[in-house]
Amino acid sequence: MLLLLGGGVVATAILTKSKGLGGGWLLINFGWGLAVFAGVTVSYASGAHLNPAVTVGLLIAGKVPGGIGAALVYIVAQIIGAMIGALLVWLAFKRHFDEETESGTILGVFSTGPEIRSYGWNLVTEIIGTFVLVFVVIGFSRGGDPNTATPAGLAALGAIPVALLVVGIGASLGGPTGYAINPARDLGPRIMHAVLPIPHKGTSDWGYSWVPIVGPLIGGAIAGGLSYALLPIIG
Known part of the structure; x- marks a missing residue:
């Protein structure tokens, strides 16, 4: 759900002959926020583990029931889900992909990329953006009675707050790299870009692909x- 709607809003805004062509950065930001809203809503059973970086952060913070084993299952599922979402975006926009001749535009639907390529600084941007995401998620889940059985993950915030958080990160920190802030969000669709039969798609830019994986995890x-130290448990 996350990648279907998130990738879909990018496709709507940038692909040739789309009715939403030229919708701009704010449309993409709000679309991704609503994609997160939908993803959190339907993945309540796991605590809305949609993002390996959030899962790792919560694991370190002691908020993942089942520990490392459960975290690894979540991460594998996140990548598979991201691949399926990207596949569905391709099916929904198949004729538009066929008519798009700009390889960079095609790749931009599937994965993130920097406006100014500087791997070190691109990495810093992804680290900072993901820190904000995970720190706020943990802040919500740390409040109240520590013995209360609150699901660990994005569901601890509720769908609307986390959607607004993602919109805020995109609007404030997304300009340099397109704010992956989620390794699965970038890696899964990039794999699908590499394997799908899309005319004029060009390279999948694997040289950059490590940045939106390593940065968010850090x-x-x-x-x-x-x-x-900074978010003590209260209650």
């Missing part, structure tokens, strides 16, 4: 570690 881990 940002999530830092948020999880700092949460013990």
Whole structure:
């Protein structure tokens, strides 16, 4: 659900002959926020584990029932889900992909990329953006009675707050890299870009692909570690 609607809003805004062509950055930001809203709503059973960086941060913060084993299952499922979502976006926009001749535009539907390529600084941007995401998620889940059985994950915030958080991160910090802030969101669709029969698609830019994986994982881990000192449990 997350990647179907998130990738779909990008496709709507940038693909040739789309009715939403030229919708702009704010449309994409709000579309991704609503995609997160939908994803959180339907994945309540796991605590809305949609993002490996959030899962890692919550694991470090001691908020993943089942520990490392459960976290690994979540991460594998997140990547598979992202691939399925990207496949559905391709099916929905098949004729538009066929008529698009700009390889960069096609790749932009599936994965993120920097406006100014500087791997070190691109990494910093992804670390900071993901830190904000995970730190706020942990902040919500740390409040109240620590013995209350609150689901660990994005569901701890509720669908609307986390959607607004993602819109805020995109609007404030998304300009340099397109704010992956989620390794599965970038890796799963990038794999599908590589394997799908899309005319004029060009390279999948694997040289950059490590940045939206490593950066968010570092940002999530830092948020999880700092949460013990900066987000004390109350109640």
